[in-house]
Amino acid sequence: MAKLWGGRFDDDTDALVDELNASIMFDKRLYREDIEGSVAHAEMLAAQGIISDDDVDLITAGLRGIRADIDAGRFDFKLADEDIHMAIESELTRRIGDAGKRLHTARSRNDQVALDFRLHVKREIATVIGMELNLVTVLADLADAHLGTVMPAYTHLQRAQPTTFAHYMMAYANMLRRDVTRLEDCRERLDFSPLGSGALTGTTYPIDRAATAQKLGFSGATENSLDGVSDRDYAIELLSALAILMMHLSRFAEEIILWCSWEFRFVELADAYSTGSSIMPQKKNPDVAELVRGKTGRVYGDLVGLLTVMKALPLAYNKDMQEDKEGVFDAIDTVKKCLPVFSDMVRTMTVRRDNLRRAAAEGFINATDCADYLVKRGLPFRDAYTVVGKLVNYCVKSGKTLETLDISEYKSLSELFGDDVYDAINLENCVALRNVTGGPAPDEVRRQIAGVRAFAGERT
Numbered sequence: 001m002a003k004l005w006g007g008r009f010d011d012d013t014d015a016l017v018d019e020l021n022a023s024i025m026f027d028k029r030l031y032r033e034d035i036e037g038s039v040a041h042a043e044m045l046a047a048q049g050i051i052s053d054d055d056v057d058l059i060t061a062g063l064r065g066i067r068a069d070i071d072a073g074r075f076d077f078k079l080a081d082e083d084i085h086m087a088i089e090s091e092l093t094r095r096i097g098d099a100g101k102r103l104h105t106a107r108s109r110n111d112q113v114a115l116d117f118r119l120h121v122k123r124e125i126a127t128v129i130g131m132e133l134n135l136v137t138v139l140a141d142l143a144d145a146h147l148g149t150v151m152p153a154y155t156h157l158q159r160a161q162p163t164t165f166a167h168y169m170m171a172y173a174n175m176l177r178r179d180v181t182r183l184e185d186c187r188e189r190l191d192f193s194p195l196g197s198g199a200l201t202g203t204t205y206p207i208d209r210a211a212t213a214q215k216l217g218f219s220g221a222t223e224n225s226l227d228g229v230s231d232r233d234y235a236i237e238l239l240s241a242l243a244i245l246m247m248h249l250s251r252f253a254e255e256i257i258l259w260c261s262w263e264f265r266f267v268e269l270a271d272a273y274s275t276g277s278s279i280m281p282q283k284k285n286p287d288v289a290e291l292v293r294g295k296t297g298r299v300y301g302d303l304v305g306l307l308t309v310m311k312a313l314p315l316a317y318n319k320d321m322q323e324d325k326e327g328v329f330d331a332i333d334t335v336k337k338c339l340p341v342f343s344d345m346v347r348t349m350t351v352r353r354d355n356l357r358r359a360a361a362e363g364f365i366n367a368t369d370c371a372d373y374l375v376k377r378g379l380p381f382r383d384a385y386t387v388v389g390k391l392v393n394y395c396v397k398s399g400k401t402l403e404t405l406d407i408s409e410y411k412s413l414s415e416l417f418g419d420d421v422y423d424a425i426n427l428e429n430c431v432a433l434r435n436v437t438g439g440p441a442p443d444e445v446r447r448q449i450a451g452v453r454a455f456a457g458e459r460t
């Protein structure tokens, strides 16, 4: 089959080379952006007097027809066309003749693909942000419902201090909020059109790069043509933002997996978001959370893959860069598959308040508060710490808790203890007193919820 670039060659390429060289199987997903870019380019060429108005009419009508056919699944993608850019250009020329052959004036596939990919990434960022904001809202709702649900917070996976389920959910909401801003930062930096960079050193035609950039919704044109066709930073930034996002989901997924085990029983997942076992009739497995945790690995792989492809590439375009797309598409697909299901899984899970409260009552998570009680009565913190350490040691040996020790047992270790110690170690009080900014006191968490709701509200 004749190639668009066939003039230079006497012989056909080897069939296996065609297969290796082609990207159409995966870059066909850029067809909308490719057509949009071509329409903007053709209109600019006509406005600058580089092609005629008749040509641009034929080109834009032809491209719209091709777009409609691809939309409707009527377009035959052929390996021989190599990539989406040549597939569309060849088909256009087949349909409209010579005008189609003028479209590629003052353009190269190098600036074309750079443009298509940026436009695509920019759109996908908006979709992912929307999905992430939805999860943020689910967490805010859940937090609202659990402002007073006391639970233990952990360090080293050992019960550490009292908090609430609301405070816990808001920790994740804040991570996701940063994910959103990371995606926004990436979008802001990529928002420049490389079109007009040509193959690598621009063009001698009197093109108007600012006009195409504006028409395509960019905030401007890239500053340097060599950089314009060589830059894939934005794809790497996107992948790293998505990798971090998945890392957050994966941590949350891990906790949910733990929490719905019989050892914790803090939450129960809805049947719609759980799966069974083929052999063990009693099983209800958190496969959704496990898959989100597992798929984090592939998104990391996509990031490391592209970093490695780009490492040590000389300027400007090198065919290695065709390897930029599959990893980015895979990461986007993965995140878009995970986020909505994860949100619904969290939204529909049952939170077992009683079990959370029971777990909070074991493990001496009010020991810090007990020490603080002594501090308020004049004991230096380090001494108070030692007294309470001894109390806990005594409790562990005698099978008691700080709540069930009687006052004489307290007093045997420090005369500073009085009857009001029981109030000081009451878990609800311990939480309510942690009203420092960022803490779990219900009013403070209400403030945190309002903050993330405002953040989501500004963006929807």
Ligand code: ARG
Binding pocket: 023, 027, 083, 109, 110, 113, 317, 319, 321, 322, 323
């Ligand atoms: N399919 C190619 C890619 O994805 C398009 C750019 C081809 N440019 C070239 N000089 N061969 O990178």
